[in-house]
Each structure stands twice: as structure tokens, then as C-alpha cells.
Amino acid sequence: MFNGQLLTAAASGDAAAVREAVTEGADLEARDSQRRTALLLASAADHVEVAEILVAAGADPNALDAQHDTPWLVTGVTGSVAMMRALLPAHPDLTIRNRYGGISLIPACERGHVDYVREVLKTGIAVDHVNDLGWTGLLEAVILGDGSRPYQEIVRLLLAAGADPDLADANGVTALRHAEEKGQREVAEILRRA
Structure with missing residues (x-):
């Protein structure tokens, strides 16, 4: 009851x-x-x-x-x-995976949750975790983001936390190349500087 x-x-x-x-x-x-x-x-x-x-x-x-x-x-x-x-x-368990093989950081990057990304990175969560699609949080922020200020800030936060900008997706495409192809100039510039 x-x-x-x-x-x-x-x-x-x-x-x-x-x-x-x-x-x-x-x-x-x-x-x-x-x-x-x-x-x-x-x-x-x-x-x-x-x-x-x-x-x-x-x-x-x-x-x-x-x-x-x-x-x-x-x-x-x-x-x-x-x-x-x-x-x-x-x-x-910070390593527990969702149905797409991602940890909590990845959907936060995809959805543009800047404050959450900033705070969860302080827990020691794996910044370069790769989900079943072959994407990291950095790749999700670029591929599924729109390049706006929240996504630019997430890219900066991930890089500052040690995210590897050269880690490519399952097809060998890096976050920088995705940003360039999507016309995300500011994000691409942040990634070039990294």
C-alpha cells in the first residue's frame, strides 16, 4: 500500500x-x-x-x-x-551508461546544459567517454549543437577539463571538421586554438 x-x-x-x-x-x-x-x-x-x-x-x-x-x-x-x-x-556510479552507451555528461553536452557540464566535470567523470554512436561529449556538443554561445562554452569547459580535440567519431571525423562543415565558426576557432 x-x-x-x-x-x-x-x-x-x-x-x-x-x-x-x-x-x-x-x-x-x-x-x-x-x-x-x-x-x-x-x-x-x-x-x-x-x-x-x-x-x-x-x-x-x-x-x-x-x-x-x-x-x-x-x-x-x-x-x-x-x-x-x-x-x-x-x-x-559515474560510469553507468544509458541505452545509447553514454554517461550523464553526454546528453548534457548535447542539450546545451552549460551549468550542469561545468559542475559534473568537477566530479571526475570521464571527459572522453565514447558512447555507442562513437561520440564523446565534445563531439555531441558540435554534431547535435547549433554553435551558439552555450555550446561554445561547453566546448571550452570540456577542453579545459582535458577533452581530446583530436578524438574522432566512428567515421574518423574530428569535432573541428564537424564544426567547419556545420558552419560553426566560433566553435571551430575554439577547437583550432586547442
């Missing part, structure tokens, strides 16, 4: 109801029909207070759902720095 309450409350951001369900003995790792835990539901909806309650109670930040997402991986998609910080005390 309390498991359903926990999942519903976590998804809606009802911290009081989450606290009550946890106190009443709800299973922190109970799953909904898509195998999402309360912590994953809270992470996806950016309910930070709920996540903090669940983390303090011992919820798993690495619990995989049916889509191969975890509470930690979802922070890279949403770009929520507050949620990332809420999950860090639970010691998430």
Missing part, C-alpha cells in the same frame, strides 16, 4: 507524503510499470526535496528502469545541477 503512495508522491513532488511513506516502511526500490523507482521519478521531475529525503533514506541512484535510465543518468538529460548535487551523497 505504501509503495504506491511513495511512487505517486515522488512523481508529484509531495515531500510530506514521501516522508510518511518512507516512515511507514515503503520499499525505496519499489517500481512502477516502467520499472522506475521513486528516486528516478523525483529526479526526472526535478523534485529536489523529495530526492534528498529518498537519498537520506538510502535509495539507489543507480537503479535502472525499463529504458536503461537511472536517477543519476536523468540529471544529464534535465541539466539539473540541484538534483545532481542531491544525488552525489548517494555515491552514484
